[in-house]
Amino acid sequence: xxxxxxxxxxxxxxxxxxxxxxxxxxxxxxxxxxxxxxxxxxxxxxxxxxxxxxxxxxxxxxxxxxxxxxxxxxxxxxxxxxxxxxxxxxxxxxxxxxxxxxxxxxxxxxxxxxxxxxxxxxxxxxxxxxxxxxxxxxxxxxxxxxxxxxxxxxxxxxxxxxxxxxxxxxxxxxxxxxxxxxxxxxxxxxxxxxxxxxxxxxxxxxxxxxxxxxxxxxxxxxxxxxxxxxxxxxxxxxxxxxxxxxxxxxxxxxxxxxxxxxxxxxxxxxxxxxxxxxxxxxxxxxxxx
Amino acid sequence: xxxxxxxxxxxxxxxxxxxxxxxxxxxxxxxxxxxxxxxxxxxxxxxxxxxxxxxxxxxxxxxxxxxxxxxxxxxxxxxxxxxxxxxxxxxxxxxxxxxxxxxxxxxxxxxxxxxxxxxxxxxxxxxxxxxxxxxxxxxxxxxxxxxxxxxxxxxx
Numbered sequence: 001x002x003x004x005x006x007x008x009x010x011x012x013x014x015x016x017x018x019x020x021x022x023x024x025x026x027x028x029x030x031x032x033x034x035x036x037x038x039x040x041x042x043x044x045x046x047x048x049x050x051x052x053x054x055x056x057x058x059x060x061x062x063x064x065x066x067x068x069x070x071x072x073x074x075x076x077x078x079x080x081x082x083x084x085x086x087x088x089x090x091x092x093x094x095x096x097x098x099x100x101x102x103x104x105x106x107x108x109x110x111x112x113x114x115x116x117x118x119x120x121x122x123x124x125x126x127x128x129x130x131x132x133x134x135x136x137x138x139x140x141x142x143x144x145x146x147x148x149x150x151x152x153x154x155x156x157x158x159x160x161x162x163x164x165x166x167x168x169x170x171x172x173x174x175x176x177x178x179x180x181x182x183x184x185x186x187x188x189x190x191x192x193x194x195x196x197x198x199x200x201x202x203x204x205x206x207x208x209x210x211x212x213x214x215x216x217x218x219x220x221x222x223x224x225x226x227x228x229x230x231x232x233x234x235x236x237x238x239x240x241x242x243x244x245x246x247x248x249x250x251x252x253x254x255x256x257x258x259x260x261x262x263x264x265x266x267x268x269x270x271x272x273x274x275x276x277x278x279x280x281x282x283x284x285x286x287x288x289x
Numbered sequence: 290x291x292x293x294x295x296x297x298x299x300x301x302x303x304x305x306x307x308x309x310x311x312x313x314x315x316x317x318x319x320x321x322x323x324x325x326x327x328x329x330x331x332x333x334x335x336x337x338x339x340x341x342x343x344x345x346x347x348x349x350x351x352x353x354x355x356x357x358x359x360x361x362x363x364x365x366x367x368x369x370x371x372x373x374x375x376x377x378x379x380x381x382x383x384x385x386x387x388x389x390x391x392x393x394x395x396x397x398x399x400x401x402x403x404x405x406x407x408x409x410x411x412x413x414x415x416x417x418x419x420x421x422x423x424x425x426x427x428x429x430x431x432x433x434x435x436x437x438x439x440x441x442x443x444x445x
Contacts, residue, residue, distance in 0.1 A: 016291075016295075018291070018293075020293070036291060037291055039291075039293065040293070041292070041293050041294060042293065042294050043291070043293040043294060043295075044293065044294055044295050044298060045293070045295040048295055048299070049295060049298045049299065049302070052299060052302060053302050056302055056303075056306045059306070060306055060309045060310060060313075060314065063310065063314040063318075064309075064313055064314055066314075066318065067313060067314045067315075067316075067317040067318050068317070070317045070318050070320070070321035071321060072321045072322075072324035072325040072328055073325075075321075079318075079321075082318060083318060083321075083322060086315070086318050086319065086322070087322065090319070102311065103307075103311060105315060105319075106307060106310040106311035106314065106315040107307050107310075107311070109310060109314075109315065110303075110306050110307045110310045114303075114306060148299075151295065152292065153292060153293060153295035153296040153299060154295065154296070154299045156292070156296045157295070157296035157297065157298070157299030157300040157303065158299060158300070158303050160296065160300060161300045161303045161304060
């Protein structure tokens with residue numbers, strides 16, 4: 001670590017473990033940022049996928065365990081914990097979503113807990129998990145990012161899934177014609193057919209931007225917050241690498257302070273992602289035009 | 290920071306987790322929650338009903354107690370009355386019996402007296418005749434003087 005420059009250290013921390021098509025025609029891991037870039041679209045960030053799937057499995061298995069033993073009598077500690085979360089999510093859904101849907105509440109719960117768990121990895125000191133990866137693989141230059149939500153692929157993947165659900169429910173509730181009508185006949189409408197025809201492109205432009213803004217805002221809000229948070233952790237970690245005692249001491253204080261503040265951020269971002277999903281989906285269900 | 294197929298993988302994982310949650314996590318927990326809510330509501334209902342029942346039962350018990358007291362008082366009153374009646378009746382009966390016995394005794398005394406008088410009357414006749422015989426020293430024809438003697442006896 002000592003021979004690394006600060007910028008090299010930071011760049012190393014912001015590089016994913018990429019698995020894809022190498023220039024020599026075989027499949028393998030990218031050894032540098034440039035190589036990862038060259039792989040193009042058909043490459044996978046194994047660290048992002050691995051951590052998110054592992055945390056998702058932890059979520060479903062723990063909750064499944066509680067659900068299996070769920071009793072209407074006196075609940076145990078685990079059931080109590082799960083019930084608190086489920087009641088919280090259920091309450092949030094009921095506040096914003098007035099229709100009936102078997103999907104939205106479990107979806108919201110999954111988003112909240114999963115995003116929270118992925119964000120929570122950010123609280124682990126930035127070098128621990130990459131060092132673990134180095135120890136396991138034996139490769140000293142292996143890039144590894146533990147916080148899935150700092151990878152835009154993860155947040156965009158989730159946001160696009162939500163977007164697909166938004167479009168699916170819009171069409172399911174309003175019909176394909178109703179959905180197109182919502183995009184084109186609103187907010188400007190006219191009784192005159194000719195004027196209406198002129199207004200359609202304007203309406204479409206406005207409504208289309210509104211529609212596209214939903215997944216973009218979902219994905220980038222979570223990614224931006226977590227990426228910035230991680231970057232601050234990395235910068236603080238650079239202080240430890242400086243070799244100066246007072247800077248390292250300041251780093252300890254800052255690390256602690258930022259981690260405490262980050263507890264709020266990771267929870268808040270998970271909640272916002274969940275809440276926006278509920279709101280967007282309830283908007284998709286509403287047929288008020 | 291490259292956008293690549295990771296996002297597809299993430300979406301697939303996301304859908305699988307949501308589906309799992311929807312099928313195997315959410316329904317049992319929510320069912321348990323609703324069932325518990327129902328149990329608690331039922332319990333509260335039952336408690337309210339029990340309180341009302343208790344109140345009713347207490348009212349009923351009080352009423353029964355009052356009725357029983359009233360009945361007891363009535364029975365005592367009746368018994369007292371009956372007692373007085375029995376005493377009166379017994380007194381009356383005793384008086385009647387006493388009168389009867391007295392009358393009977395009087396009749397017997399009368400009868401006895403009459404009998405004694407008759408006997409005396411009969412004996413007096415012969416006694417008078419005997420006395421007169423002795424005084425006169427002569428035998429008097431009993432038949433001749435029977436009418437005289439009888440007259441005397443009747444005068445006694």
